[in-house]
Amino acid sequence: MAQLVTRQAELxxxxxxxxxxxxxxxxxxxxxxxxxxxxxxxxxxxxxAGYQAYGLxxxxxxxxxxxxxxxxxxxxxxxxxxxxxxxxxDQLGGDFLVDGQGRIELAHPSWEPTDRVEVAKVLALVxxxxxx
Amino acid sequence: xxxxxxxxxxPTVVLRDTAGQAVSLADYWQAGQRVWLVFLRHLA
Numbered sequence: 001m002a003q004l005v006t007r008q009a010e011l012x013x014x015x016x017x018x019x020x021x022x023x024x025x026x027x028x029x030x031x032x033x034x035x036x037x038x039x040x041x042x043x044x045x046x047x048x049a050g051y052q053a054y055g056l057x058x059x060x061x062x063x064x065x066x067x068x069x070x071x072x073x074x075x076x077x078x079x080x081x082x083x084x085x086x087x088x089x090d091q092l093g094g095d096f097l098v099d100g101q102g103r104i105e106l107a108h109p110s111w112e113p114t115d116r117v118e119v120a121k122v123l124a125l126v127x128x129x130x131x132x
Numbered sequence: 133x134x135x136x137x138x139x140x141x142x143p144t145v146v147l148r149d150t151a152g153q154a155v156s157l158a159d160y161w162q163a164g165q166r167v168w169l170v171f172l173r174h175l176a
Contacts (some may be wrong), residue, residue, distance in 0.1 A: 006168070017165045019157070021147065022172045029150055040170075043147040043155055050157070053143035055134025056171055063173075094134070097171040098142040102161045109134035113173055121174035122168060 001036060007033045007119045008039060014098075014126050017041075023048045024087050051091065056109050058090040097122060140171075 004011070004018055011018060018040040022029055045051060091116055095117040097106035106125060108117045136143070144158040160167040 001170075001172075007158075011168070015166055016168050017160055018168045018170060019160055020170045020172060024172075024174065026150060028154070033150070034168050036145070039158075042150055043157075044150065046149045050143075050145040050147055051171060053145050054136050054171065089174050091173060093171040093173045094142070094176070096142065098135065098157075098161050098167045098169065099166040100161055100166055102142050102144075102158060104136060104140045104142050105166070107134065107136045107138055109136070110173075121170075126166065 001038065002120050004040070006038075006039060007123075010123060011119070014123065016122065018127060021045050021050055023051060024093060028087065048091070054094060054096060054109070055130060056092055056094045058088060059092060060090045062112045063090045063092060065112050067115075071114050095122075097125070 001020075008018070020040050021043045022032070023045050024032065025046060026044055028126060029042060032038075033042060034082060051066065092110045092113065093116070094109035095106070096108070098103050106117065110116060142157070142161065144156060146154050146156045149155050157167075157169065
């Protein structure tokens with residue numbers, strides 16, 4: 001998320017609107033927005049209808065694999081603040097780029113929590129004028 | 133596993149903003165702009 005915020009200007013220059021979606025409650029959404037200062041539109045999907053429509057799965061063994069545990073170890077070591085459990089920690093996220101006609105240009109359901117699309121990949125895709 | 137692939141039409145879902153107003157994902161791309169949908173994990 002921090003990567004998206006720091007590169008917001010580049011994304012806007014290329015006409016990319018970032019929209020964040022969470023299955024968290026409205027209460028936790030407001031807390032999270034205050035903590036992160038995210039400038040992007042934020043939508044709440046408590047029933048996970050969107051997560052289901054985009055095929056995003058919940059999996060304990062994938063959510064708590066080595067990469068994610070290592071991420072938290074590094075965060076702890078770096079002294080980053082951690083906020084504990086706020087909802088189903090097994091639910092996985094994902095990234096989807098949609099063009100102005102509603103067509104999917106990039107589909108990246110996360111295999112595990114640290115598996116997210118790099119901003120550079122999206123910028124390169126858009127910069128070259130189309131999906132892969 | 134997700135069946136969403138490049139080239140498909142994006143599923144349209146109606147969600148809510150933090151004020152409780154209904155918002156369709158399609159509202160964003162129907163405005164003619166490219167949209168990056170970021171589905172988050174839990175809000176930690």
